[in-house]
Amino acid sequence: MVGDRDTEIRRQVLDAVTDNALTELELEKLLDVLLRRVRDLFGVDTVTVLLLDDARERLVATAAAGLEEEVYQGVRVPVGSGFAGRVAARREPLVIEQVGPSTVVNPLLWERGLQVLLGVPMVVGGQVIGVLHIGSTVPRRFTDSDIGSLQLVADRLALAANAYRSRSERAAATMLQASLLPAHLPTVPGWELAARYVSGTDSGVGGDWYDVFPLPDGRLGVVIGDVVGSGLAAAVVMGRLRSALRAYALELDDPAEVLGRLDRKASHFEHNTMATVGYAMIDTDLQHLRLALAGHLPPVLAVPGRPAVYVDVPVGPPVGQWLAIEGRRSGRIEVPPGALVALFTDGLVERRGEDLDERLDRLLATVAPEPPEVACARIMSAMVGTRAATDDIALLAARHQPEN
Known part of the structure; x- marks a missing residue:
């Protein structure tokens, strides 16, 4: 039965990330749609995307479903520190089953009662550009299939975020150069x-x-x-x-x-x-x-x-x-x-x-x-x-x- 569940989730994730309608969306709307789908598909309470800042030193909470305060409050996590920071530094998935001050640096995560977290890196062209993580307020076990399926979503979001950032940087740089x-x-x-x-x-x-x-x-x-x-x-x-x-x-x-x-x-x-x-x-x-x-x-x-x-x-x-x-x-x-x-x-x-x-x-x-x-x-x-x-x-x- 677990295998059937994993197969169905993976099929639905593939359908979600390959949905042609998503290609017409701007990054903000794409993140909103996909994060809500991920929350429902995985049956979790929170989904968050953190993107690396320009200095490549900190992860910045950019979009969330279920724990929007992370975005509203401008949460920043140093690369190498805490949960998301370790995912970015190691460039590999990470699961923690005890959420608290000793395992994460963002107090919002344990204050909301999260028990378990799964995070995967967002990578484009060999470069980590962010982290996608999901969390549950009840104990549960994330399977290898869950990890693989979440990585599919992270890869799709990484491509979209990188393309958007490239366009935004080019437009901003053009305006800046013209003004100078x-x-x-x-x-x-x-x-x-x-x-x-x-x-x-x-x-x-x-x-x-x-x-x-x-x-x-x-x-x-x-x-x-x-x-x-x-x-x-x-x-x-x-x-x-x-x-x-x-x-x-x-x-x-x-x-x-x-x-x-x-x-x-x-x-x-x-x-x-x-x-x-x-x-x-x-x-x-x-x-x-x-x-x-x-x-x-x-x-x-x-x-x-x-x-x-x-x-x-x-x-x-x-x-x-x-x-x-x-x-x-x-x-x-x-x-x-x-x-x-x-x-x-x-x-x-x-x-x-x-x-x-x-x-x-x-x-x-x-x-x-x-x-x-x-x-x-x-x-x-x-x-x-x-x-x-x-x-x-x-x-x-x-x-x-x-x-x-």
């Missing part, structure tokens, strides 16, 4: 500006950025940067670094000191983060700029009547991980009237299957002392052409206008 990139470049007497930003087809939106902002005494701050990583996490870090650099630029006159402060900030607050950054300070009344590089490729300088060159300034380590808080150096670059400076991220010159040196030479041959909009269009045509980028690209061109 300058909507309009400033109008500066004696200088023309133009820029391009293209997200990579593989990485999606990430940590590349450019920035231009006026400084006291008529100076102009120009930034190009690339946070290691991709997606929403990199875009969020990029936003914080961008804001910090702007603040330091208001207080410090040496670009090298600005990058040193940024390195200190990133090293202390942005754990396991690294970024390459180029920061130039243009004195709009004179014919030069001061530039500091933190692991970033040097800009191209095109002066009328001369071949374009990569500027010769010291290149310090990237920012982050306490690489070089002090000792950074900046260089002075002469930018005569008519000259153009092109700053870019590595996505412009790096292309799978192509030699980097050859692409750097191609860029050098493309940059000319012409209006920045024309220069950007020419550079993107030569370096990107008809093939979609495989990495994010940021490009910023600044031209010292010829005197009339």
Whole structure:
């Protein structure tokens, strides 16, 4: 009889997780429908889904049937601790038949009188993204068939949650990046500006950025940067670094000191983060700029009547991980009237299957002392052409206008 019961539950679980109608539901509704079905099919009192947070350190109660307080109260369980935390850490099912402070970290579970719990990991692409668990207020034995059937549900929910998270992260990162990139470049007497930003087809939106902002005494701050990583996490870090650099630029006159402060900030607050950054300070009344590089490729300088060159300034380590808080150096670059400076991220010159040196030479041959909009269009045509980028690209061109 037990075998017949297990077979019937497994059949009904298969019917539930393969129901075509579920494919039309958003994640929140899908979780609500499936968790209620699971509670009825298994004859349990509670069903809960906990998903890993972005830092992959804690499980967050996301949906529940029977113990909704877990969601309402924002229950969080450290990976490796308690019941759900152990399921995530071990990446295997777990049954406990004595629910209390010694076996779980969430007091709601024993306060509601749960006697037994069964939890299974939610895994996608070899990565644990959450835990699904069921609980009963009366003693019972969960069979191997129960475990296998619950794992089927967890696998279905894992795929749905991962797809939803990917879509949500892409949309959020796109909005964040759009809000952080300058909507309009400033109008500066004696200088023309133009820029391009293209997200990579593989990485999606990430940590590349450019920035231009006026400084006291008529100076102009120009930034190009690339946070290691991709997606929403990199875009969020990029936003914080961008804001910090702007603040330091208001207080410090040496670009090298600005990058040193940024390195200190990133090293202390942005754990396991690294970024390459180029920061130039243009004195709009004179014919030069001061530039500091933190692991970033040097800009191209095109002066009328001369071949374009990569500027010769010291290149310090990237920012982050306490690489070089002090000792950074900046260089002075002469930018005569008519000259153009092109700053870019590595996505412009790096292309799978192509030699980097050859692409750097191609860029050098493309940059000319012409209006920045024309220069950007020419550079993107030569370096990107008809093939979609495989990495994010940021490009910023600044031209010292010829005197009339």
